[in-house]
Amino acid sequence: MLMPYEYMKMQRLQSIRRKSLIFRTLLQRWAFLMPVVLIGVFVIGHVLTKQQSVEVHHVQKKAMSNEEVNTEYGMHYNTAYESMDRVGLGIDGSSTSESNDTYKSTINNDKESGFTVLAMSSYSYVDMTENWLRSIETLHIYPNITIIATDLAAYNELTKFSDSLSLIQAPTPRKPGDRSYTHFRWKYVLDLLQRNQDVLVSDVDTVWLENPFPYFWNRNDMFISWNPISKRCPGLIFLRSTQNTIQFVKEFINRLSKEDSDTKVLNFMIDNQVIPTLTYSILDPLRFISGWFYFNDDWRTRHANVSPVVIHANGINMTSKDAFDWHDVKVKHLKKYGLWFNGNAKLTWEAGTASFVVAK
Numbered sequence: 001m002l003m004p005y006e007y008m009k010m011q012r013l014q015s016i017r018r019k020s021l022i023f024r025t026l027l028q029r030w031a032f033l034m035p036v037v038l039i040g041v042f043v044i045g046h047v048l049t050k051q052q053s054v055e056v057h058h059v060q061k062k063a064m065s066n067e068e069v070n071t072e073y074g075m076h077y078n079t080a081y082e083s084m085d086r087v088g089l090g091i092d093g094s095s096t097s098e099s100n101d102t103y104k105s106t107i108n109n110d111k112e113s114g115f116t117v118l119a120m121s122s123y124s125y126v127d128m129t130e131n132w133l134r135s136i137e138t139l140h141i142y143p144n145i146t147i148i149a150t151d152l153a154a155y156n157e158l159t160k161f162s163d164s165l166s167l168i169q170a171p172t173p174r175k176p177g178d179r180s181y182t183h184f185r186w187k188y189v190l191d192l193l194q195r196n197q198d199v200l201v202s203d204v205d206t207v208w209l210e211n212p213f214p215y216f217w218n219r220n221d222m223f224i225s226w227n228p229i230s231k232r233c234p235g236l237i238f239l240r241s242t243q244n245t246i247q248f249v250k251e252f253i254n255r256l257s258k259e260d261s262d263t264k265v266l267n268f269m270i271d272n273q274v275i276p277t278l279t280y281s282i283l284d285p286l287r288f289i290s291g292w293f294y295f296n297d298d299w300r301t302r303h304a305n306v307s308p309v310v311i312h313a314n315g316i317n318m319t320s321k322d323a324f325d326w327h328d329v330k331v332k333h334l335k336k337y338g339l340w341f342n343g344n345a346k347l348t349w350e351a352g353t354a355s356f357v358v359a360k
Contacts, residue, residue, distance in 0.1 A: 114241075115144060115198045116143075116145075116192055116197050117199075118147075118189060118192070119148070120181065120203075120204070121147055121149060121158065122150045123151050123154040125154075125327060126154055126157045126158065129147065130161060131207070131341050132202070132208070133161065135341050136208050139209075139210065141211050141213075146188075147165060147166070147167055147204075148168045148181075148184065155169045183257070185201070186253050186256065186262070187253060189239065193245055193249060200212075200213075200236075200237075200238045201235075203235040203236065203312065205312065205313040205330050206235065206236060206311065207313070207334065209308050209309060209311065210287075210310075212309050216238045218281065219240070220240070220279040222245060222279075222280035223238040223280065223282075223283050225282075225283050227290035227292050227312070227315055228315075230263045232263075232270060232282070233266075234266050244278045245278070247275050248275045248278055286303065286306055287306075287310075288308075288309055288310045289306070289308050289311050290314060291311070291313045291316050294311050295333050316329050
C-alpha cells in the first residue's frame with residue numbers, strides 16, 4: 001500500500017507526463033504553422049513601422065507645403081550647406097528686428113559704409129539701367145552704386161544720370177561674344193571683397209519694390225536669388241567680405257575662364273561644395289521673384305497676396321515677332337506689368353561723390 005506522500009508524488013508525475021504529452025502532440029500537429037506565424041508577426045511589425053514612417057513623412061510634407069517655395073518650385077535643400085531660412089522673415093512674414101538692427105548697423109549712405117551695389121550696362125541697356133535706378137530711388141534709399149559701362153557710349157550716357165554714381169568703363173572685348181565683361185565684373189567683385197567691402201551684384205533688368213538689404217540679415221557668406229531653370233542665379237547675389245567668399249570668387253574666376261556661363265559655374269561650385277566651409281542662403285523666391293513666374297498671369301493669380309521685394313525680368317517667353325530682341329521684350333513686359341519708372345525728371349542720387357575710373 002502506497003503511503004500518502006508517495007501517492008501524491010505519483011500523481012504529480014502523471015500530471016507532468018499528461019501535460020508533456022499534450023504539448024508534444026500540439027507541437028507535432030501545429031509545427032508546420034510556426035513559419036506562417038513568424039512571417040505574420042514580421043509582416044505586422046513591418047506594416048506598423050511603415051505606417052509610422054508615412055505619418056512622419058506626411059507631417060514633413062505638410063510642413064514643406066506651408067513653405068510654398070518647396071512645393072511650388074521643387075527646391076531641394078541640403079540643410080548642412082544651404083540655409084532653409086526664409087531670409088530675414090519672421091514667422092508672420094514681417095522683417096525680424098534682428099534683420100533691421102543689422103541693416104542699420106552695417107548699411108548707410110556714407111561712401112565708407114563697406115557696402116557696394118555693383119551693376120553692369122551696355123549702351124542698349126541704358127534705359128533699363130535708368131529704370132532700375134529709378135525703382136531704387138522711389139524707395140528713398142541711396143546705397144553706394146558702381147556701374148560698369150561695357151562701352152564708351154554707355155559710359156557717356158550714364159554720366160548724365162547723376163553726379164553721385166560711380167562709373168567704370170570696362171575694357172573692350174577682344175572679339176564678339178568674348179566673356180571679358182563677365183570676367184571684369186567678377187574681378188572687380190574680388191577687388192571689393194579684398195578691400196573689406198560687402199557686395200550686392202545686381203543685373204540692371206531687375207526692379208526693386210522694397211528695400212532688399214534687411215533680407216541679408218544673418219552671417220552667411222552669400223545670399224543668392226533663384227529661378228526654376230538655372231536654379232541659383234548670379235543676377236542678384238549678395239557677397240559678404242569673408243575668407244570663404246574671397247576663396248570662392250577666386251576659384252569662380254579661374255573656372256569662368258573655361259566656361260562661358262557664370263550661372264553654370266556658380267551652380268557647379270555650390271553643388272560640388274568646392275569651398276566646403278562656404279555658407280549661403282537662397283533668397284525667398286516668393287519675394288525675390290524671377291520673370292519665369294512674375295510674368296506668368298496664372299502664377300500671378302495664384303499668388304495675388306505676394307509682396308515682391310525684387311523682380312528680375314528674366315525667363316520671358318520669346319515669340320517669332322520678337323525677333324529675339326531681348327531688350328525690347330524685357331521693356332515691353334516691364335511696362336505691361338507697371339514696372340517702368342522712367343520719366344523726364346532727373347535722378348536725384350544723394351550718396352557720396354562721383355568716382356570715374358577707366359579700367360586698364
